[in-house]
Amino acid sequence: MKKYLVFIVFLLLLAIPINATVVIFLPNVTNYAKQNTTATTDCTVAIFNSVLNNFTDANYNTVNVSDNSRYSQTVSSTSGAKCNFYTFMFNASGYTGITEVNITHEGYYITTGGGGDLSWAELYWYNVTSGAWQDWTTTNYDSETTITKSLPASTNIIATNGAIQFGLILNAIRMVSTTSVTSYTDLATAKITYGATNTCTYSGSGNWNIDCKDNCDISSATTVTGNITIYSTGTGSVKFSSITAKRISMNATNSCIVYYTNRKVIA
Ligand SMILES: [Ca+2]
Ligand SMILES: [Ca+2]
Numbered sequence: 001m002k003k004y005l006v007f008i009v010f011l012l013l014l015a016i017p018i019n020a021t022v023v024i025f026l027p028n029v030t031n032y033a034k035q036n037t038t039a040t041t042d043c044t045v046a047i048f049n050s051v052l053n054n055f056t057d058a059n060y061n062t063v064n065v066s067d068n069s070r071y072s073q074t075v076s077s078t079s080g081a082k083c084n085f086y087t088f089m090f091n092a093s094g095y096t097g098i099t100e101v102n103i104t105h106e107g108y109y110i111t112t113g114g115g116g117d118l119s120w121a122e123l124y125w126y127n128v129t130s131g132a133w134q135d136w137t138t139t140n141y142d143s144e145t146t147i148t149k150s151l152p153a154s155t156n157i158i159a160t161n162g163a164i165q166f167g168l169i170l171n172a173i174r175m176v177s178t179t180s181v182t183s184y185t186d187l188a189t190a191k192i193t194y195g196a197t198n199t200c201t202y203s204g205s206g207n208w209n210i211d212c213k214d215n216c217d218i219s220s221a222t223t224v225t226g227n228i229t230i231y232s233t234g235t236g237s238v239k240f241s242s243i244t245a246k247r248i249s250m251n252a253t254n255s256c257i258v259y260y261t262n263r264k265v266i267a
Contacts, residue, residue, distance in 0.1 A: 024190070066186055111172070114174065123167070218238070229250075231250075
């Protein structure tokens with residue numbers, strides 16, 4: 001009887017796919033959100049180097065759940081341009097085999113006064129390798145939208161201590177009258193995908209980021225509901241026998257060869 005049991009357990013282990021795990025980080029006292037309290041005339045990314053204050057508990061409560069209760073910050077200009085900002089820093093330390101990072105901002109901005117058309121609230125993310133804040137996108141004007149950016153782990157958004165950062169700059173430009181910009185954040189998150197032994201297994205939904213150095217030979221017919229991005233932390237190749245996806249693109253900095261036998265594109 002024991003022999004049969006061992007055999008059955010062995011079959012079950014073979015059947016379990018080695019899938020990656022996903023975890024979502026929210027702003028709180030383990031992760032961080034910070035705010036600058038004094039507006040300046042510096043409207044470049046150098047503003048992010050200012051001395052910051054941690055969010056209060058009440059502020060965290062507004063940005064860690066999507067409930068239309070929002071953190072807001074306002075900057076006003078009575079002469080020229082005035083800027084201010086706030087940031088979110090998530091702690092992904094202790095997770096190995098991170099293959100993808102998704103950062104999300106749910107919010108919007110509004111303006112009042114004569115320079116409203118020139119004023120803005122812009123999102124940036126921090127590239128730890130270049131040590132520079134990268135332009136992400138402008139938040140939506142006057143109506144809330146959820147903006148997500150998906151980055152392969154190879155794009156240097158994760159610091160060696162696990163920190164993942166993004167932030168907003170508010171820029172008020174006075175024209176004919178005093179101008180104000182208010183930025184609202186309902187929810188800010190960072191999501192990581194980690195723990196896969198390689199990137200050769202599709203999760204079953206959404207985008208699929210494949211590291212060329214894994215030398216994936218994807219012999220079974222696979223339908224991807226999103227895009228495939230092939231990146232490279234080392235040289236290698238990717239072989240598809242029958243692949244269906246919205247888009248297949250290369251973001252490889254090392255030599256990478258891609259083979260297709262049968263490729264279909266879906267809308
Ligand atoms: Ca909302
Ligand atoms: Ca909220």
